[in-house]
Each structure stands twice: as C-alpha cells, then as structure tokens.
Amino acid sequence: MSWQGGAGVPKIYEEGGLEFHAGTPEDVRVVVAAMTAGARDGLYLDAAPWEKFHHAFGPGSDVPERLQRIRHGDAERADRELDILSDTLCHQGTPNAVGALALPFLVRIATSRPHPRLVGLVGALARRPHLGDGTRGGLLRTSPLADGLLFEPSGYVANWSVQAARQALTTDTDLLLPLLDHPDPAVRTGTAYAVSAAAAPARDRAAAALHARLDAEADPVTRASLVLGIGELAWEERDTATIARTLTWWRDPARPAEVRMSAALAWLCLVDDPLPAELDTLLDTEATDRLVAVLDPVPWLFDAARGDGLRTVLTQMRNPDDYAWITGTY
Known part of the structure; x- marks a missing residue:
C-alpha cells in the first residue's frame, strides 16, 4: 500500500x-535550505522547483506568477491574488511544501509592500496547522508533535513543510522586525504573529523586539498579539523569566484588559499549574462581550474559532478532558 499523489509526494509505506x-x-x-541568499534577496523565483512539489490543487507552477502580481500589481489586483495564493499555500489551514518554497519570497515582498494578510500568511506557513486547538498544550505550540505525522491534502508530509518554512522564517526574521513599527496596526499584528514562530537563534531577537514594541503599543489587538507572541517564543524552552513576567501582567489591575487576558492565556500555556481561583475569577470578570469582540482578530484566537475565539479558548483551557480528541494528535 502506498500513497503517491504526484512528483514530490513520497511513498510513505514503501521504499523505506x-x-x-x-x-x-x-x-x-x-x-529550501539550499536556496542561496542571492536567489532569495534577488527574488529569483525560478530558483525554486515549484513543479516538483504539489498542493491541494495540483503543481505549484502558478505560484511564481501570483507572487509577481502581488509584488507589482495595483492594490486591488494584489488583494485578489493574495486571496488565491493564501488558499493555495495554506489550504484549509494546512501549510504545504509549495508554501515553504514561497516563504522567503513572501517575506521580501512584505518588506517592500507591507500587507496584513501577507505577513499573516508568512506566520501561518511557519507553524503547525492550528485546526481549532485552543488548549493549554496547543494554543502556543509552533511545531507539530515529533512523533506524529500530519499530511497535506496532496499526501505530502506537512511536518516537513512546516519545518522548512519555520527555518526559512528564522533565517529571515530580522527582515520582518522593522514592520513591528509600521503605521498600520494590522500589519504590526500580523508581523507579531509571523516572528513569533521563529526558532533559535532568531528567537531571542524576536522576543526582544516584541517586548520593545509592547512598551509603545496603543492598539489593543496588537498589544494582545505581542503578549501571546512573547509567550509562544518562550513555549518550547518554558522560559522562566517569561513565566514570571506573564504572571505579573495578568495579576496587575492597572494593565489594560486585553493585556491581562492575553498574559493569562500565555501563562496558562507555559505552566502545568491548576487554574488558580484568582485567575478563574479574572477570566469570568474580564471576558466581557466587549473584550471578546476586541480580541476576535488576534490571530491565535481567530484560528481557534471563526468568531468568539476568546470564549472558545477559555472553554478548552478550562475543560481539557472534553477536548482529548484535540490534544496530542498533531
């Protein structure tokens, strides 16, 4: 028995x-690792073997043309192309191998022509598919489980695609960091989401940049995204300084509600402690209709539920036994 969806889709059960x-x-x-700096920086799209890898709708040979239209087209046309490209590279929320090939070029287009969905797509490609996981073990987890396999609609191994894209993002993180100061808060939010997927050695630089931006940030969606991004960058190492800092933030009544709530979510993801009564009360008090509406565009919460994301995440975190089918599966 084998699955061979086309060129670039390995036979899983045969040939070793x-x-x-x-x-x-x-x-x-x-x-992706073999792509030269000259090819990436020069946006030499022909340097990538697009047709070798497949996505949900066939070979990736149309991707270079769409990238060029996003890069050079007028705003309306670029928006249309970005809609199509997002579905092509991250179909139904699952990043694919063609997306990993595209990521270095997407980063460079984003730096010259910033767009909220463009930087958001970079972030989506460089982390495991969320698939509605708002649990404590899943909300801020960047990589797929080491012992689990996830497949793209084409049959290709999505684990490899995420790893390739994340490494490409890590290489190019410094190119994106200036966008944290972009005048459009939606671009700042998308950039925070993107750079929060960075691995070492860029992880510490990304975290420092998110902290610096948080001190100056006035937009509530971006503020919440910066806090969750700081938590995600600390998740794999369970950084003790970040655990202490997020604890201080959610306990501080002087901080804005969106900062306290996002800090509470980050802290819960970083520790294994039972939900403290103090925090249980805070979550009930702060999860108002207004805050739910404010935080709906935050990428982590938007991924957890298309609408009412905050309440969905709180339900999953408070009732983990009801979501065993999510935890530990990918």
Whole structure:
C-alpha cells in the first residue's frame, strides 16, 4: 500500500518510508535550505522547483506568477491574488511544501509592500496547522508533535513543510522586525504573529523586539498579539523569566484588559499549574462581550474559532478532558 499523489509526494509505506526520502531532493527542507541568499534577496523565483512539489490543487507552477502580481500589481489586483495564493499555500489551514518554497519570497515582498494578510500568511506557513486547538498544550505550540505525522491534502508530509518554512522564517526574521513599527496596526499584528514562530537563534531577537514594541503599543489587538507572541517564543524552552513576567501582567489591575487576558492565556500555556481561583475569577470578570469582540482578530484566537475565539479558548483551557480528541494528535 502506498500513497503517491504526484512528483514530490513520497511513498510513505514503501521504499523505506519517510526515512528513505529524508535528506533527498524530495525533502522540501533540503530544497529550501539550499536556496542561496542571492536567489532569495534577488527574488529569483525560478530558483525554486515549484513543479516538483504539489498542493491541494495540483503543481505549484502558478505560484511564481501570483507572487509577481502581488509584488507589482495595483492594490486591488494584489488583494485578489493574495486571496488565491493564501488558499493555495495554506489550504484549509494546512501549510504545504509549495508554501515553504514561497516563504522567503513572501517575506521580501512584505518588506517592500507591507500587507496584513501577507505577513499573516508568512506566520501561518511557519507553524503547525492550528485546526481549532485552543488548549493549554496547543494554543502556543509552533511545531507539530515529533512523533506524529500530519499530511497535506496532496499526501505530502506537512511536518516537513512546516519545518522548512519555520527555518526559512528564522533565517529571515530580522527582515520582518522593522514592520513591528509600521503605521498600520494590522500589519504590526500580523508581523507579531509571523516572528513569533521563529526558532533559535532568531528567537531571542524576536522576543526582544516584541517586548520593545509592547512598551509603545496603543492598539489593543496588537498589544494582545505581542503578549501571546512573547509567550509562544518562550513555549518550547518554558522560559522562566517569561513565566514570571506573564504572571505579573495578568495579576496587575492597572494593565489594560486585553493585556491581562492575553498574559493569562500565555501563562496558562507555559505552566502545568491548576487554574488558580484568582485567575478563574479574572477570566469570568474580564471576558466581557466587549473584550471578546476586541480580541476576535488576534490571530491565535481567530484560528481557534471563526468568531468568539476568546470564549472558545477559555472553554478548552478550562475543560481539557472534553477536548482529548484535540490534544496530542498533531
């Protein structure tokens, strides 16, 4: 038995399985890592083997043309192309191998032509598919489970695609950091989401930039995104300084409601402690209709539920036994 969806889709059960293909030209991690700095910086789109890898609708040969239209087209046309490209590269929320190839070019287009959905797409490609997971173990987790396999609609291994895109993002994080000061708060929010997926060695620089921006930020959606981003960058190492800082933030009644709430969510994801009574009360008090509406565009919460994201996340975090089908599956 095998699944061979086309060129670039490895046979999972034959020829030694995944290990047989790892490290070969069928491994998108190898292909993206081999892309030269000159190709990335010069936006030499022909340097990527688009047709070798497939997405939900077939080979990726149309992606370079769409990237060029986003880069050079008028605003209306660029928006239309970005709609199509987002669905092509991250179909139904699952990043794919073509998206990993595109990520270095998307970063450079975003720096020259910032757009909220463009930087948001970079962030979506560089982290595991969310698939409605707002649990304490899932909301801020960037990578798929090491012992779990997730497949793209084409049949390709999504784990490899996420790893390739995340490494590409890590290489280019410094290019995105200036967008944290962009005049459009939606661009700042999308940038916070993108750089929060960075791995070492860019992780510390990204965290420092998010902290610096938080001190100056006035937009509530961006403020909440900066706090969640700081938490995500600390998640893999369970950074003790960030745990202490988020605890201080949610306990501080002088801080804005969106900061206290996002800090509470980040803290709950970073620790294994039972939900304290003090925090339980805070969540009930602060999760007002107004705050739910304000925080709906925050990328982490938007991914958890298309609307009413905050309440969905709070329900999942407070009732983990009811969501065992989510936790630990991908």
